[in-house]
Structures are given as structure tokens and as C-alpha cells.
Amino acid sequence: xxxxxxxxxxxxxxxxxxxAVRDVSLTVxxxxxxxxxxxxxxxxxxxxxxxxxxxxxxxxxxxxxxIRYDGVDLTARNADEIVAAGIVQVPEGRRLFETxxxxxxxxxxxxxxxxxxxxxxLERVYAMFPRVREKRHAVAGLLSGGEQQMVAIGRALIGRxxxxxLDEPSLGLAPQIVRDIFDIVKRLxxxxxxxxxxxxxxxxxxLAVSEYAYIMENGRIVLDxxxxxxxxxxxxxxxxxxxxxxxxxxxxxxxxxxxxxxxWLA
Amino acid sequence: xxxxxxxVASGLIFGSLYGLIAIGFAVIYKTTGVVNFAQGEVMxxxxxxxxxxxxFVAAPLWLLLLIAIVVGGAFGALLERVFIRPMIGQSQFSxxxxxxxxxxxxxxxxxxxxxxxxxxxxAPLKSQLYEFGPVMMLGxxxxxxxxxxxxxxxxxAFFRFSRVGVAMRAAAHDETAALLMGxxxxxxxxxxxxxASAVSGVAGVCYALIVARAPDxxxxxxxxxPAAILGGLDSPLGSAFGAVVVGIAASLSEGYxxxxxxxISGFVIIIAVLMVRPYGLFGEKELxxx
Ligand SMILES: Nc1ncnc2c1ncn2[C@@H]1O[C@H](COP(=O)(O)OP(=O)(O)OP(=O)(O)O)[C@@H](O)[C@H]1O
Ligand SMILES: [Mg+2]
Numbered sequence: 001x002x003x004x005x006x007x008x009x010x011x012x013x014x015x016x017x018x019x020a021v022r023d024v025s026l027t028v029x030x031x032x033x034x035x036x037x038x039x040x041x042x043x044x045x046x047x048x049x050x051x052x053x054x055x056x057x058x059x060x061x062x063x064x065x066x067i068r069y070d071g072v073d074l075t076a077r078n079a080d081e082i083v084a085a086g087i088v089q090v091p092e093g094r095r096l097f098e099t100x101x102x103x104x105x106x107x108x109x110x111x112x113x114x115x116x117x118x119x120x121x122l123e124r125v126y127a128m129f130p131r132v133r134e135k136r137h138a139v140a141g142l143l144s145g146g147e148q149q150m151v152a153i154g155r156a157l158i159g160r161x162x163x164x165x166l167d168e169p170s171l172g173l174a175p176q177i178v179r180d181i182f183d184i185v186k187r188l189x190x191x192x193x194x195x196x197x198x199x200x201x202x203x204x205x206x207l208a209v210s211e212y213a214y215i216m217e218n219g220r221i222v223l224d225x226x227x228x229x230x231x232x233x234x235x236x237x238x239x240x241x242x243x244x245x246x247x248x249x250x251x252x253x254x255x256x257x258x259x260x261x262x263x264w265l266a
Numbered sequence: 267x268x269x270x271x272x273x274v275a276s277g278l279i280f281g282s283l284y285g286l287i288a289i290g291f292a293v294i295y296k297t298t299g300v301v302n303f304a305q306g307e308v309m310x311x312x313x314x315x316x317x318x319x320x321x322f323v324a325a326p327l328w329l330l331l332l333i334a335i336v337v338g339g340a341f342g343a344l345l346e347r348v349f350i351r352p353m354i355g356q357s358q359f360s361x362x363x364x365x366x367x368x369x370x371x372x373x374x375x376x377x378x379x380x381x382x383x384x385x386x387x388x389a390p391l392k393s394q395l396y397e398f399g400p401v402m403m404l405g406x407x408x409x410x411x412x413x414x415x416x417x418x419x420x421x422x423a424f425f426r427f428s429r430v431g432v433a434m435r436a437a438a439h440d441e442t443a444a445l446l447m448g449x450x451x452x453x454x455x456x457x458x459x460x461x462a463s464a465v466s467g468v469a470g471v472c473y474a475l476i477v478a479r480a481p482d483x484x485x486x487x488x489x490x491x492p493a494a495i496l497g498g499l500d501s502p503l504g505s506a507f508g509a510v511v512v513g514i515a516a517s518l519s520e521g522y523x524x525x526x527x528x529x530i531s532g533f534v535i536i537i538a539v540l541m542v543r544p545y546g547l548f549g550e551k552e553l554x555x556x
Contacts, residue, residue, distance in 0.1 A: 054445045059355060083448030095443040097436050108436050111429065112448045159448070 281513020306487025313470025504548025
């Protein structure tokens with residue numbers, strides 16, 4: 001599919017023994033905005049790390065499956081090649097280079113760019129986040145959480161990615177800041193056609209922002225569909241949107257009317 | 267007073283030799299988090315090898331220096347490729363033990379190929395005497411000092427301003443984040459070994475010029491390592507400064523207290539300093555929000 005990210009039957013192990021993702025398939029079409037939901041430890045971050053080829057520093061390995069983007073197989077590629085292909089990730093917890101200045105962080109985001117492009121990219125990010133421009137000489141580790149998230153997103157946008165991956169951009173931020181961040185994400189999607197794949201714990205927010213959503217549990221995708229449909233789905237309402245009428249939380253997979261996900265043949 | 271000044275000058279000169287090795291320690295540690303315990307041995311091997319090549323082409327000093335830089339770079343790349351890269355994913359301890367193994371092998375190889383005799387370099391520089399007030403220095407000593415200052419400044423500027431240098435710092439700080447920036451971290455790690463070994467090659471030439479080449483010259487690592495720790499193992503410029511401190515302290519303690527102290531003075535200083543500043547004098551401390 002042109003311009004689409006296609007993850008097919010991916011399986012990931014840590015330390016060769018812990019299976020964190022099993023047989024996951026997911027698609028992010030060009031210009032789409034897709035959410036990935038799931039409880040803590042479901043394997044969301046692991047899946048995103050597999051896409052960005054940054055499993056190895058944590059002893060993680062993609063054992064099975066493939067990752068394609070724009071029709072090109074990226075499965076065995078290195079992280080820098082993934083970035084060069086236009087897929088850039090803002091990791092969970094932002095992971096700024098805390099002892100460096102904001103501008104040094106942004107320049108690192110444009111590591112592969114020519115000098116002129118880098119200058120243009122910086123200007124574009126500063127125009128998008130005036131607050132970041134104000135703080136550009138500040139040490140990144142001393143910014144507030146919201147400012148740091150803006151730097152992290154700005155850093156990812158410098159090289160004009162085609163697909164932006166965001167792993168829990170709302171982590172630890174005040175509700176108003178979270179709304180601001182998602183407003184920016186939606187605007188990038190609408191105005192620049194940037195494809196977005198994001199992880200978000202707040203299901204209500206995620207389903208409101210996204211067009212399509214996947215729900216992960218214990219390393220698998222247990223449910224997926226257009227976000228509007230999922231928002232109206234009784235199970236989702238019960239388990240993720242907190243509208244249950246009491247009773248303990250069960251796994252979505254235990255439900256009788258659990259819609260079986262179609263499997264891809266790898 | 268003259269005695270004191272000359273001891274300081276002599277300490278400065280030896281400090282500059284330690285410093286070049288200490289910069290090597292710091293460059294590799296900063297980028298890869300590995301302490302290369304073979305740094306002194308790499309210096310020795312690169313010097314002997316370059317000397318052999320240099321003799322072959324009857325190289326003058328400047329050319330020998332150039333050969334040492336090229337040989338050093340190539341040898342660093344080789345070491346990283348053959349011994350370190352396959353160890354990625356192993357524990358830090360086993361990687362460090364690998365460097366110790368490399369050190370021991372190099373110590374053994376040098377006398378086998380080039381004999382155990384020590385030999386000085388003959389260069390016109392050596393016979394020129396310069397006086398600075400009470401202090402007298404030889405041309406080769408000033409040459410080594412100047413190279414040390416130039417390389418320290420270059421190392422500092424490289425990590426501070428150059429795109430690759432900043433990326434190396436980033437990779438040391440958070441490898442995953444650096445990868446997500448599109449930085450080819452493995453390539454930079456290889457490059458750091460090349461830079462460190464090339465600088466060690468320069469150190470080897472300076473050492474051979476000031477003292478002589480000898481199969482025990484690797485022992486300079488015992489001064490350079492505490493120097494790097496003292497200055498902050500992740501700070502090339504700090505390590506260079508630490509080396510000057512260690513060099514001067516060694517010279518003074520030997521001059522005033524007695525022979526034998528030179529070897530241990532570096533370690534005495536770091537024990538004292540690290541109790542107060544666990545990151546060394548200039549090491550980057552983890553930043554905490556206040
Ligand atoms: N580096 C690692 N080594 C071993 N196991 C890991 C590692 N990282 C994650 N895991 C395990 O893999 C599983 C999936 O973790 P992952 O971080 O992908 O979950 P997540 O869905 O992102 O959770 P969260 O919402 O808490 O961020 C968990 O069981 C976790 O314990
Ligand atoms: Mg996560």
C-alpha cells in the first residue's frame with residue numbers, strides 16, 4: 001500500500017524468553033491517525049520499538065513477522081534507515097538529552113539533514129512552538145514536563161517525517177497540556193497530511209482523536225476498528241471508558257461476544 | 267624555587283603524555299561507556315608499528331606523526347570491529363575484560379616483533395634548548411606540550427560543537443534516543459575507537475621522542491587512567507586537565523619525597539578527590555530538577 005505502514009504477524013522476545021508481542025498485525029494508512037490502546041505491559045511500547053528498530057539496546061528481538069513501509073520491507077533495517085524512510089518516533093517518557101540545551105536536542109533530531117534544511121527545520125519548529133523558541137538556550141532537563149514534550153515532538157518533526165509515532169505523549173502531563181499536545185497532533189495530521197500512530201492510556205481521548213484504533217492485551221491485538229465504532233462498543237465502554245456497572249474488570253478476551261480479529265497469513 | 271619550577275615543568279611535560287592517553291580513555295568511555303584498559307598498550311603498538319613503517323620510508327618527525335595517526339585510526343577501527351562489536355549485548359564487565367585481554371596480548375606481541383631494547387628517536391628538535399626564566403625545556407618537550415594543548419582543545423571543540431561530537435555525547439547519554447534521531451550509533455562507536463587510537467599514536471610518538479620507545483611504555487596507562495578518572499572519565503578536556511595535575515603531583519612527590527612515589531601519586535590523588543566528587547572534577551553529573 002503506498003505510503004502505508006504495514007506490520008504483519010510480528011512477534012517480539014526480550015532476552016529470548018519473555019514474549020512481549022505475539023502475532024500482531026496493524027496498518028497505518030497514509031495520512032491516517034491511528035491509536036494503539038491497552039493496559040500497562042500489554043506490549044504497546046515494544047511494538048513501537050520493533051517498528052523503529054530500537055529493540056537491541058534492551059535485548060529485545062523481532063523473532064517473526066515483517067514491517068513494511070510504502071511497499072518497502074524494513075524488517076531487518078537499522079534504526080537510522082527507519083528514520084531515513086520517514087518514520088520517526090517520540091518515545092515514552094520523551095527521553096530528551098537532558099544535559100544538553102533545547103536547541104542541541106532539536107539539532108540532534110535533524111542529525112541527518114544538510115545545514116540549510118536543518119536551519120529551515122529549526123525555524124519551522126520554533127514557529128510551531130513559540131514556547132520552545134523562548135527556551136531554546138535552556139538546558140532541556142530543567143524544562144517543565146509539557147515543555148519537554150513539545151521539544152520531543154519538535155525534535156521528531158525537524159526532519160519532516162512522513163509517519164510520526166508517539167508513545168504516550170500525555171504521560172505525566174496536566175489535562176490542559178494534553179489537550180494542547182493532541183491539538184497539535186491533529187493539526188499536523190490535517191494540515192500536513194502527516195500519518196500518526198500513537199499510544200494513549202486515556203481511551204476516551206484516544207478514540208476521540210483517532211480515526212482507527214487497535215486494542216492490545218497481553219501482547220496481542222484483541223480488538224480493532226474505526227474509533228467511532230469502538231467508542232460505541234459496549235465492551236470498550238465497560239473496560240476502558242469506565243462506564244461499567246460494577247463487578248471486577250475482566251479481560252476483554254474472556255468475553256463471549258469478543259470479536260475475533262482477522263488474521264493475516266504471513 | 268628553581269628546583270620547584272623545574273619539577274613543575276617536568277610534571278607538565280609528563281602530564282601531557284598522560285593527558286594524550288587520558289583523552290583516549292575519555293573519548294571511548296564517553297561514546298561507548300567502555301573503559302579501554304588497553305589504551306597504553308595501543309599507544310605502544312601503534313608507535314612500534316608506525317616506527318617500522320617510518321623507518322622504511324625514512325620519515326622525518328612530522329611524517330612519523332602522520333603515519334602514527336593513520337596507523338592508530340586503522341588499528342582502533344580494527345580493534346573495535348574484531349573485539350568490541352561482537353561483544354555488544356554482553357555485560358560491561360566482559361567487554362572491559364576483553365580490553366584487558368587485548369592489553370596483555372599487545373604487551374606480549376611488541377617484544378616478539380621488535381625486541382626488548384629501548385631506542386630513542388633521533389630528531390633535530392631534541393638538541394634545542396629553550397629557557398623560560400628558571401625553567402629549561404628541550405625542543406621535543408615543547409613539541410609534545412604543544413601537541414597536547416592542541417589536541418585537548420580540538421577534542422573539546424569536537425564534542426562541544428561538531429555534529430558528530432554532539433551525536434557521540436547523545437549516544438552515550440541515551441543510546442535508544444540517539445538511535446531514534448537517526449544516528450548510526452555503531453558507526454560512531456567505531457569512530458570513537460579510531461579517534462582514541464589515533465590520539466594514542468600521537469602520544470606514542472611524543473613518548474618515544476621525550477623518553478624512548480621501549481616495550482614497557484604501556485605502563486603510562488597507570489598514570490593516565492587515574493588522570494582520566496580524576497578529570498571525569500566522560501570529559502576529554504577534564505581528563506587532559508587531570509593528567510596535568512597527576513603529572514605535576516608525580517613530579518613534585520618524586521622530587522621532594524622520594525623515588526617510587528611517582529607511580530602511586532596519581533592513585534593517591536584520585537582516592538582523595540573521588541571521596542569529595544564521585545564524578546571526577548569535570549564529569550557530567552546526572553541532572554536533577556530542583
Ligand atoms: N527491556 C525489557 N526486558 C524484558 N522485558 C521487558 C522489557 N521491556 C518490556 N518488557 C516486558 O514486555 C511486556 C510489554 O512491555 P511494554 O513496555 O511494551 O508495555 P506497554 O504496553 O508499553 O506498557 P505501558 O503502558 O506500561 O507503557 C511487559 O510484560 C514488560 O514487562
Ligand atoms: Mg509503554
